[in-house]
Amino acid sequence: MAGKVYLIGAGPGAADLITVRGMRLLQSADAVLYDALVQPEMLDYCPQAVLIPVGKRCAQASTAQRFINKMLLDAAAKYGKVVRLKGGDPMLFGRAQEELAELAAAGIEYEVVPGITAALAASAEAGVSLTSRGLARNVLFATARVGEGEAGSDWVKPVMAADTAVLYMGVRQAAEVAAALLAAGMVPSTPLLIIENASLPGSREFPLTLAELPQAASWNLAGPAILLIGEVYRAKLALAEPDVRARFG
Template identity: 45%
Template sequence: MSHDAQAGRVLLVGAGPGPVDLMTVRAVRAVESAQALLYDALISDDAIALAPPGCVRIQTGKRAGRLSMHQDEINRLMLRLARKGLRVVRLKGGDPSIFGRVGEESAFLQGHGVPVEVVPGVTAACAAAAQFGFPLTHRGEARRVVFTTARLEAGALAGDWSAASDPEATMAIYMGGEVAGALSERMIAAGRSPDTPAVAVEQAGGVEARLYPCTLGTLAAALGETRGGPVLIVIGEVAAQARSAGDVLEELSRAVG
């Protein structure tokens, strides 16, 4: 197959939280037309299978706490493939603009003259809220949403957590499962009540998703029950509305019955 070197381009595509039916139509079409597919570790087999025969498929890793391809290697690989005239799809879990390094990759590629298109996706917090029947904002309870990550630096939780003291802010915390104890302590120290409702959602959006209701004060204990899958933590009054997937399905069945 010959390729026009001027036609190479990169699409930074959000695959959503896992299931193919939560991908956007534009995302599906992008993968179906890919000539090179670079995908993260959490991308489902069904999403990868959308790529056409002959498409170059490369797993780049990018899962917290696991070995993966370094970001500069990924950047150079995308550039090299695009310069061969290929339509390159960089398939990321969730939404590329939320902890997906879309800014770094776009700047690198555009700085080397490669056209870039970003295709948004459903992020884990939105998928979890829809799946387990709670809102991220709610009149009288939650006027804003904070998307953040949690990590330890020198044994302490990194970053500015002053927003955590706002009782009307829903905190959606990505990649925080391993530091739940430190997270809980830091938010309580910032002024959030230990009785604030919270949930941990494992594998949000997928058929094997699990809900762990708790409070800010009992968050660490709840995380001890998870099975090792990717975990999203939601803290705020809206978390009290969360229901198990079975309860949600039962209510839907009664509504249509």
């Protein structure tokens, strides 16, 4: 009999931001397949489990998705309770659908346990709400990144229409993102906020304008970063130094 697989959201980084349900499942898991962004402290919750790294990081050596899918099937055939631990929330830019489809096709039982996504952690870190009465009534989660062999998507139009937009995996493409939004008519003075390592001790925030965004590519941010766009960040920008290069080097 095949085991059961749990896709669990590890949250944005800090080990104590995983849900209680997720932590309890980790504590009783037989095997845990975990992402590269999962903090080592979180794996302390499951010392009894076989730990299997299946990291995927942008622009770094990663485990191909097809191999992750196979490893999940193999683990379910060998262990009774298998946890697939994903950074953030499994159902948002986490390739969960591909893994769920493989499990379903193999007749393996699964359950998804949600987690805190990076956009929410970044907002809490910055102390700026994604929504604000009379200013921001909608929020868009998007990515400008296109994987190898994938067709492009028109992410610019929805970002332009959103009161607040959150771009995942967009900081490495800062120059391209800025050029696309400026070409679409977004004003250069639009306030932005980059949060690096949200929820972790080394978290940093970078208030800037759309015109300054191309400089972000040269900052060589070491941790995962998320890009937030909208008028809700105007006050945060006003408190920052006017010269991005002086602020962040």
